[in-house]
Amino acid sequence: QVQVVESGGGVVQPGRSLRLSCAASGFTFSTYGMHWVRQAPGKGLEWVAVIWYDGSTKYYADSVKGRFTISRDNSKNTLYLQMNSLRAEDTAVYYCARDPPYSNSLGLDYWGQGTLVTVSS
Amino acid sequence: QSVLTQPPSVSAAPGQKVTISCSGSSSNIGNNYVSWYQQLPGTAPRLLIYDNNKRPSGIPDRFSGSKSGTSATLGITGLQTGDEADYYCGTWDTTLSPGGIFGGGTKLTVL
Numbered sequence: 001q002v003q004v005v006e007s008g009g010g011v012v013q014p015g016r017s018l019r020l021s022c023a024a025s026g027f028t029f030s031t032y033g034m035h036w037v038r039q040a041p042g043k044g045l046e047w048v049a050v051i052w053y054d055g056s057t058k059y060y061a062d063s064v065k066g067r068f069t070i071s072r073d074n075s076k077n078t079l080y081l082q083m084n085s086l087r088a089e090d091t092a093v094y095y096c097a098r099d100p101p102y103s104n105s106l107g108l109d110y111w112g113q114g115t116l117v118t119v120s121s
Numbered sequence: 122q123s124v125l126t127q128p129p130s131v132s133a134a135p136g137q138k139v140t141i142s143c144s145g146s147s148s149n150i151g152n153n154y155v156s157w158y159q160q161l162p163g164t165a166p167r168l169l170i171y172d173n174n175k176r177p178s179g180i181p182d183r184f185s186g187s188k189s190g191t192s193a194t195l196g197i198t199g200l201q202t203g204d205e206a207d208y209y210c211g212t213w214d215t216t217l218s219p220g221g222i223f224g225g226g227t228k229l230t231v232l
């Protein structure tokens with residue numbers, strides 16, 4: 001069955017870095033775009049970044065542009081989010097989600113359980 | 122404040138119908154397809170509707186979606202207590218900095 005499992009969250013000081021991983025299984029990872037979406041405690045969903053199936057194109061939310069980098073290793077079926085210069089407002093649960101080729105919208109059909117990132121001194 | 126505007130809350134009785142609106146602009150909803158998500162407390166979002174009005178496999182036909190101009194609507198009929206959740210609309214925004222966007226979310230209470 002399709003699974004995406006995030007890892008790498010934790011408590012980090014402001015200004016430091018953290019790398020999240022998302023391990024995919026049960027589908028042909030190299031044929032799907034992948035997204036990161038976050039949710040601050042008690043708040044709504046915020047789209048963070050997307051990477052095309054082949055890694056050729058990446059887009060970022062303005063709030064993370066220049067600080068976060070999305071990448072993927074199709075040989076390892078793994079998605080990454082490198083987060084640098086972290087701020088308190090980056091505190092959130094980070095979800096990775098699959099973007100199926102049949103959807104023309106932001107129709108993310110499988111989500112992980114999320115990993116919590118807390119930025120605090 | 123989100124670029125896509127949703128009502129903070131809606132409520133209805135079991136068995137009734139409810140609609141949730143999502144208002145945007147020409148740079149997002151007006152020229153892109155819309156999706157809808159349900160998020161039960163403590164869980165990840167679940168895709169309900171994609172491409173304005175299509176349901177993924179396993180989503181009951183009690184859930185429906187529509188779009189007109191720069192607004193979209195999620196409809197839920199035959200409300201059940203298990204439908205009590207947060208609902209989010211989502212789409213692409215194709216401004217100078219393209220990317221995904223979500224509405225602020227709507228809390229559905231089934232009275």
